[in-house]
Amino acid sequence: MNKDNKQENKKALKKLIPVVVVAGIVGGLIGVYAATNSAENLSDIIGRNLEAFIMAASPYLVILISTVGLILEIIIYNSAKKEYAMYEKAVDDEEIDKYTESIDKKNSMALLTGSVTLILAFMFYGATMAYINHHIESESFLYVVALIFFVVVCFGTSKMQQLVVDLEKLMSPEKKGSVYDLNFSSKWEESCDEMEKLLIYKSAYASYRATSFGYAFAVVFLMLMSFFFDYGPLPVMVVCALWLVTVISYCLAAMKYDKEKIN
Secondary structure, X not given: OHHHHHHHHHHHHHHHHHHXXXXXXXXXHHHHHHOOHHHHHHHHHHHHHHHHHHHHHHHHHHHHHHHXXXXXXXXXXXXXXXXXXXXXXXXXXXXXXXXXXXXXXXXXXXXXXXXXXXXXXXXXXXXXXXXXXXXXXXXXXXXXXXXXXXXXXXXXXXXXXXXXHHHHHHHOOOOOOOOOOOOHHHHHHHOOOHHHHXXXXXXXXXHHHHHHHHHHHHHHHHHHHOOXXXXXXXXXXXXHHHHHHHXXXXXXXXXXXXXXXXX
């Protein structure tokens, strides 16, 4: 077994070492280039233009994303609701399974659309708030409109989530929980059958892996970009803090459930 472990580690190292070497070379080249005047001038130009774009575009993006996102949610939900009417009239198991699968897929898509819309709205409204002095002084009306749309998308997304969950509960009366309940996730999980729980757990682990990779990429990217843009250590520290929360919470949960299994 020890020999197998050594061979497996050796095989993995053969793939890892070239990646580390290439990353080191790229990082070194970026560091050397960042020390030149041309790199400093380029970063200043990019930084000023990017800041000007974000400052000017963020209120409009809040309005656009909120509008498009909510409309898409409503369209997807209404489509699922129409199929539910057909589901109620279905007479054989094959037809019921077909509508059930389609409605579940559309409900998941509606929830995904709502989550993406809300996150993007928060991101660009945060950018709007970062330049609030500019917007209040020269574009107060636009700022107020962006604020209204931001509030609408927050409440609208919550309402759409509630409608989607209620539709799912009509198809599966055993499901419990309200989206307005702080313990909704726990109650919903408890009401799921074993297959649904397995799907939740596998999806959660896939999300953990993707998130960990995303944090690692973001940290390396921010470290490299710090050669060009003088934004200080805060961005890297924030990403690492979130990374720590993810890893620690996952490991503590794993130890807790492992102990419960043993006991």
